[in-house]
Amino acid sequence: MNPDGKSPELNASQQQAADYTGGHLLIVAGPGTGKTHTLTYRIARISRQLQAGERTLAITFTHKAAEELRERLVRSFPAAQEKVFVGTFHGFCLSYLREHIQDTGLPREWNIAVAHDLERIAGELWPDIPKRQIKKRLHAVIESKTRGSGGEISGEVAAYNAILKANGLLDYDDLLLEARKLLSSRRPRGSLREEPTGHAQKSEFTHVFVDEYQDINALQHALLKEFVRRGATLTAIGDPHQAIYSFRGADVSFFERFAEDFKGAAILSLSDNYRSAPNLLKASGQIVARETPLVCAVTADIYREGRLTVYDAPTDKAEAEYVVHQIEKMVGGTSMFSQDSGRVASTPLAQRSFTDIAVLYRLNAQKIVLEEALGRHGIPYQTSDDRPFAELAPVPELVALLKDLRGSGVLSDVMTKLPQTAGGEKIFKDSRPAWQKNVARFVRMAQRFDHVEEFLDYLALQQPEDAIERRAENVHLLTLHAAKGLEFPVVFIVGCEQGLLPLSIENMVSDPQEERRLFYVGMTRAKEVLFLTHARRRRLWGRRLSGCPSFYLDDIEHQLKEYERAGPARRPRDRDQSRQIELFPAP
Numbered sequence: 001m002n003p004d005g006k007s008p009e010l011n012a013s014q015q016q017a018a019d020y021t022g023g024h025l026l027i028v029a030g031p032g033t034g035k036t037h038t039l040t041y042r043i044a045r046i047s048r049q050l051q052a053g054e055r056t057l058a059i060t061f062t063h064k065a066a067e068e069l070r071e072r073l074v075r076s077f078p079a080a081q082e083k084v085f086v087g088t089f090h091g092f093c094l095s096y097l098r099e100h101i102q103d104t105g106l107p108r109e110w111n112i113a114v115a116h117d118l119e120r121i122a123g124e125l126w127p128d129i130p131k132r133q134i135k136k137r138l139h140a141v142i143e144s145k146t147r148g149s150g151g152e153i154s155g156e157v158a159a160y161n162a163i164l165k166a167n168g169l170l171d172y173d174d175l176l177l178e179a180r181k182l183l184s185s186r187r188p189r190g191s192l193r194e195e196p197t198g199h200a201q202k203s204e205f206t207h208v209f210v211d212e213y214q215d216i217n218a219l220q221h222a223l224l225k226e227f228v229r230r231g232a233t234l235t236a237i238g239d240p241h242q243a244i245y246s247f248r249g250a251d252v253s254f255f256e257r258f259a260e261d262f263k264g265a266a267i268l269s270l271s272d273n274y275r276s277a278p279n280l281l282k283a284s285g286q287i288v289a290r291e292t293p294l295v296c297a298v299t300a301d302i303y304r305e306g307r308l309t310v311y312d313a314p315t316d317k318a319e320a321e322y323v324v325h326q327i328e329k330m331v332g333g334t335s336m337f338s339q340d341s342g343r344v345a346s347t348p349l350a351q352r353s354f355t356d357i358a359v360l361y362r363l364n365a366q367k368i369v370l371e372e373a374l375g376r377h378g379i380p381y382q383t384s385d386d387r388p389f390a391e392l393a394p395v396p397e398l399v400a401l402l403k404d405l406r407g408s409g410v411l412s413d414v415m416t417k418l419p420q421t422a423g424g425e426k427i428f429k430d431s432r433p434a435w436q437k438n439v440a441r442f443v444r445m446a447q448r449f450d451h452v453e454e455f456l457d458y459l460a461l462q463q464p465e466d467a468i469e470r471r472a473e474n475v476h477l478l479t480l481h482a483a484k485g486l487e488f489p490v491v492f493i494v495g496c497e498q499g500l501l502p503l504s505i506e507n508m509v510s511d512p513q514e515e516r517r518l519f520y521v522g523m524t525r526a527k528e529v530l531f532l533t534h535a536r537r538r539r540l541w542g543r544r545l546s547g548c549p550s551f552y553l554d555d556i557e558h559q560l561k562e563y564e565r566a567g568p569a570r571r572p573r574d575r576d577q578s579r580q581i582e583l584f585p586a587p
Contacts, residue, residue, distance in 0.1 A: 014038040017268045018045060024228070024265035026213070026258040027237040031284075031524035032275025032487070036069060039209060039237055043069075044077040046207050047084050056207040057227075058086045061215055063458075063466045065485060066091070069211070085205075089220050090172060090461050093179035104182055106170075112460035113169040114399070115391045121163045125156070146173045146219040146249050172461075176219050183226045205232050212485075213238035213258070217249035225261070234262055241288045244481060244518045246511065271299055275487055275527055277306025283530075283556045284523035287516060307529045310553060312565040316366075316495075316538040320373035322566070323492050326531065327357055327379060327475060330490060354380055358476040358488040360522045362500045365540050367477050370494070374475065381475040382468075384482035389467050390459045392438050394427045399459060406452040415446050480522045491526035493519070496534040497547035505540070519552050 010018060014034055017027045018041040029035040039058075047056050058073075060066040066087050073080040085092060094112070097104055113121070122138045129137065141160050145153070153161075164171060170178065208227045210216070213236035216224070228234055236258060243252035259265045273281055281299075313319035330352040359370060364386050374381045389395060401423055405414045418424040428439060449455040465482050476488070499505050502515030523530060534549045553561075 010034075010038065010041060011272055013268070013270050013272065014041070017270065018042040020266065020268065022264075022266055023233060024258075024262040025235045026255075026265060026267045027235070027270065028239065028267065029237050029270040030239050030241065030273065031521075032273040032281075033270035034272075034274060035211070035237055035239075035270065036065075036072065038270060039211060039235075040069065040072040040076060042235060043084060043207075043209055044073060044080065047077060047080060050083055050206065054083075054204055054206045056084050056209065057092060057205045057232075058084055058209045058211070059089055059092065060086070060211045061088060062463060062485065063088060063091070063461070064468070065211060088461065089223070090175050093175040093223075094457055094461065096179050097175065097182065100182060103185070104178060106178065107168055110168045110170060112175070112457065113164060113167075113171045114396070114460055115387075116396055117167070117169055118171065121160065121167075124163055125159060142171060142173065143249060145171075145177065146217055173219060176223055180219070180223045180226055183223070183230065186230075208232045208234050210234070210236045211238065212242075214240045214243040214252050214255045215245050215248075215250045216254050217251060219249075221251075221254050221261075228262060234265075241517055242484065242521050244484065244514055244521055246514055273299060276524060277304050277528055279560050280306040280308060280523070280526055280528075280530055283308055283560045284520055286555050286557065287520045287523065287552060289555075304528060306526075307562065308556075308560055309529075309531045309562045309564055310496075310549075311531060311533040312549070312563070313533060313535045314537065314566055316369050316535045317373070318566050319494055319533050319535045320369045322533065322564075323359055323370065323494065323531075324373045324377050324379065326492075327354075327374075328377065330357065352490060353473060354475045355473050356489040357492075358478055358483060358486070358490070358525060359492045359494060360478055360480050360483050360525070361494050362480055362503055362518075363495075363540070364479060366495050366500075369539075370477055374477075379475055380473065381477050382472055383477040384468060384479055385464050386479070388462045388464055389438070389441070390462050392434075394430070394435055395438055395442060395459070397423065397427060398439070398442055399456065402452055402456060409451050409453065411446055411449050411452050411455055414452055415443070480518050483525050484521050487525055487527055489527045490529040490531075491522070492531040492533060493522045494533045495538070496532045496550045496553060497538070498550055499545065499547050501550045501552060505545075516552065519550075 011034075014037065017025070017038050020042075027035075027038065029038070043056060043058055050056065058066075058069060060069060070080075070086040073084060073086065077083075080086075085095070087095070097106065101108060118138060119134075122134045126134055126137060141157055144157055164174070205227065208224065210224065215238070224234060236255075238255060240252050240255045243250065243255070246252075254261070259267060276284070311319070311322055313322055331354060361367060361370075364384075367383055371381070371383070385392065390399065398418070401418055401421060402414060405417055405421070407414065419428045427435070430436070430439075445458070446455055449458065465484075468476070468478070468482065468486070476483075476486075478486075480493070493501075495501065496519075501519055502512050503510045523532075532553060534547065534553075536546065536548075538545045538547060
């Protein structure tokens with residue numbers, strides 16, 4: 001920190017946002033503009049000024065983002081561990097309810113309902129409905145709880161809530177509903193009104209910081225309004241161009257009306273991009289150029305040249321082979337075939353590691369052909385899943401065993417006994433690779449906690465995106481949604497076709513504007529190299545589909561793109577040629 005109070009690590013717009021003292025603040029921060037960096041400095045600066053007993057609250061949307069923010073804060077402000085609570089909305093609400101259990105009206109022993117609990121409850125509610133319809137019905141009931149503001153509820157929701165209560169369970173969003181109810185019953189800061197039970201408050205949050213504000217839903221918005229009613233100052237940061245979670249109830253209009261919701265709020269912007277090469281940034285900007293006027297233009301603050309390639313493949317298998325071929329060129333070849341055939345030549349790009357590369361797609365069904373191609377060529381990879389870790393086999397069985405063994409509550413003792421039980425022995429001896437991988441991860445996670453209840457709570461709050469391990473030396477196969485918040489030197493977006501981007505296949509029809517933003521999110525993950533690939537024919541769910549290139553590709557000006565297309569397939573004519581691998585198989 002310089003004598004004038006300015007940090008050499010912040011640019012002018014970042015410093016302005018970090019130092020702002022005028023009240024509620026919305027920071028509009030495009031991709032790669034130093035959002036987390038700026039938020040860290042602002043939280044640290046404000047937290048240093050807190051009085052005894054005061055704390056700040058920092059909300060993120062994933063556990064990984066919370067861990068990163070917490071680590072950065074502690075490095076710049078060691079006292080942050082005592083002064084700042086960093087976590088997701090649900091993580092904070094869980095902690096808050098546990099801390100003030102005497103004021104909640106909840107039983108002292110309650111648990112978070114996990115997937116198999118909800119399936120059992122749904123079976124009780126709708127015993128005559130086919131299983132394939134139950135999930136949709138259950139989703140509608142849960143969603144209706146998060147939309148409202150505590151008003152009347154339907155009979156179906158009331159019945160669902162009654163079964164939860166009878167079993168001592170709260171579902172995922174009950175955590176927010178109960179925390180909001182508790183907050184509204186407690187006296188605001190500076191009020192003379194007594195606490196409901198006469199208990200003194202243990203801490204008071206004077207400031208609340210929210211990352212990825214464009215992703216909040218109505219219930220989260222109501223919770224933030226309650227904090228502000230109690231005297232907290234709100235800082236929100238995000239990018240409406242990256243609003244891609246309407247299927248989870250997120251509503252970008254809360255971002256757009258921030259100044260109306262929080263009177264006197266200021267709006268500041270971060271516009272210098274430190275991630276993507278200028279031509280890649282320009283191309284992605286053209287995808288959302290006609291979107292909300294609230295966002296200022298983002299400009300590149302780096303000077304390396306990027307590469308944007310559009311590839312036309314005859315089939316999805318040829319598309320996957322092209323991806324493999326490009327990866328092999330970048331890492332210098334992964335097999336003897338690649339080297340002997342001359343398939344991999346020495347190029348300036350042959351300096352990458354597998355972890356530098358991500359392959360993104362709209363639907364999880366697209367990854368099957370990619371996994372097959374990568375596996376054939378010995379390229380290590382990891383995939384995102386559409387289910388949380390706690391739902392992956394055999395984790396539910398391990399969780400059930402933990403609950404049965406909890407005893408003293410000391411996690412290390414319970415984990416020692418776990419493989420010695422009949423059920424545990426069977427799980428730990430199972431040789432299936434997927435099981436072994438998940439069991440090993442379960443054991444690693446457990447080492448971070450002291451008590452069984454803490455670990456069970458952590459598992460119950462895990463989301464699919466929390467399973468991504470960036471440090472692993474693998475190519476990353478991710479859905480476009482799962483890639484949000486990540487960045488890679490090299491990115492492939494496969495399936496850039498009408499019907500997939502924007503998504504419009506049978507009953508899967510999405511909002512075109514949100515699909516455009518999703519494509520933008522994918523493009524802005526790339527730092528130096530971006531491939532946009534499409535196939536003329538593709539198999540999904542056993543059906544053959546024909547597609548033309550996504551019209552999003554036409555929004556990128558011609559001179560920013562390089563074009564490649566599969567050549568005609570050739571058959572080997574002699575024994576030596578038979579050793580060569582055809583890059584593109586015949587349609």
